[in-house]
C-alpha cells in the first residue's frame with residue numbers, strides 16, 4: 001500500500017484518531033493499545049549488541065543473524081514512523097507458584113497453558129493493521145514475538161509499562177502478565193507519554209530466580225534461564241540446572257509471579273489463553289509415556305508443540321529425577337534406551353536419583 005499524506009493534522013484530530021484505534025483494539029480483545037515514536041534513537045540497541053557479544057543469548061543464533069535489524073525499528077523498516085503497541089492480559093487469576101510443590105506433576109508456565117498466543121494475537125493484529133491502513137492511507141507492518149523487533153523497549157516508550165529488574169515489561173494496571181504485539185506504520189501519530197521505572201528498592205524477582213540468571217538488575221543471562229533451557233536449548237543440561245528446575249517442564253514464571261505489582265493484575269478475559277485442564281497440573285507419569293503422536297495430540301494448538309517430543313520428555317525426565325516419587329522408577333527406566341541420546345541420558349540421570 002503506497003504511503004499517502006502521512007501526517008494527521010492537529011492535536012484534536014490525533015486524539016480522535018487514537019481513540020478510534022484504541023476502540024478497535026479493545027473490540028478485538030486487546031487490553032492495552034498505545035503509541036510510540038519509531039524513529040527516536042534509543043540506548044537499547046547497544047545493550048542488545050552487548051548482550052549478544054557477551055554470548056548471553058546462548059544457542060539462539062537467530063539473535064546474532066538478525067542483530068543489525070533488531071537494534072532499532074528503522075533498521076528493519078526505514079519507513080517506520082510510529083509503533084502501535086498492543087498488550088493482551090494472560091493473567092492466571094491466582095499465584096501459580098504453589099503448584100511447584102507437587103513434585104509428581106509437571107509445571108507448565110502460565111503463558112503456555114492455553115492456545116499458542118502467537119495464533120491468538122496474530123490474526124487480531126492483522127485485522128487491526130488492515131483497519132489502520134484503510135484509515136491512515138499509510139503502509140503498516142505487523143509483529144509478534146518472532147520478528148526482529150525489540151518489543152519491550154517499544155512498549156516502555158509507548159507507556160504500556162516498564163522493563164523491570166527481571167527485564168520483562170510490567171505495568172501498574174496489569175502486573176506482569178501481558179503479551180506484547182506491535183504494528184509499525186509509516187504514518188506519524190503523536191506518541192503517548194513513556195512509562196518510568198517503578199521497581200524502587202525491590203529485588204523480589206532477582207532473589208526468586210532458581211538459577212541466578214541475573215548477572216545484575218535489569219540484565220538476564222539467557223543461558224542460565226530455565227525458560228531458555230526448557231524451550232530453546234536442545235542438548236543435555238549441566239547438573240546444577242537439572243536439579244534447580246524442580247518440576248518446571250516448560251518455561252518458568254518465578255521472577256514474574258513474585259512481583260508485588262501483580263496485586264493489580266486481573267485474570268485474562270481471553271478464553272483461548274485460559275489454562276487447559278490437561279496442562280494445569282499434568283502428571284509426570286502420563287507425560288513420560290508420550291510418543292511422538294501422543295505428544296502432538298496432547299499439545300495441538302499449544303506453544304509446547306514447537307519444542308517436539310524429545311526435548312519435552314527430556315524436561316519431564318529432569319523433573320522426574322527431582323520428584324522423589326518411586327512410582328516413576330519404572331516409566332523412567334523404560335526411557336534409558338530411548339533412541340534420542342539426550343532423552344536416554346536424562347533417563348539414566350533421573351533413574352540414578354530415584355534409586356538413590
Ligand code: B12
Pocket residue numbers: 044045047048051109110111144145146147148149150151152153163166167168169170176177178179180181218219220222225227228232250251252253255256
Ligand atoms: C529472546 C527472548 C527470550 C529469551 C531471552 C529473554 C530476555 N529477557 O531477553 C528467553 C528464552 C530467556 C525468554 C524468556 C521469557 N520470555 Co521471551 N522473548 C524473547 C524475545 C523474542 C526477544 C527479547 C530480546 O530482544 N532479548 C534481548 C535482550 C538484550 O533484551 P532484554 O533482556 O530485554 O535486555 C534489556 C535489559 O537487559 C536492559 N539492560 C541491559 N543492560 C542494562 C543496563 C542498565 C543500567 C539498564 C537500566 C538496563 C539494561 O536493556 C536491554 C534492552 O532493552 C521477545 C519478543 C521480542 N521480539 O521482543 C520475547 C518476550 C520478551 N518474551 C516474553 C515472555 C512472556 C517470556 C517469559 C516470561 C516466558 C516464560 N514464562 O517462560 C520468559 C521470561 C524470562 C525473563 N526473565 O526475561 C514476552 C514478554 C512480555 C512482557 N510483558 O515483557 C515477549 C515480549 C514476547 C511477547 N511478544 O509477548 N525470552
Ligand code: SF4
Pocket residue numbers: 166208209210211212213214220224225226227251252253254255256
Ligand atoms: S524465568 Fe525463571 S529462570 Fe528465568 S530469569 Fe525468571 S526466575 Fe530465573
Ligand code: SF4
Pocket residue numbers: 164165166170198199200202203204205206258259260261
Ligand atoms: S519484583 Fe520488584 S524488582 Fe522485580 S520487576 Fe517487580 S517490582 Fe521490579
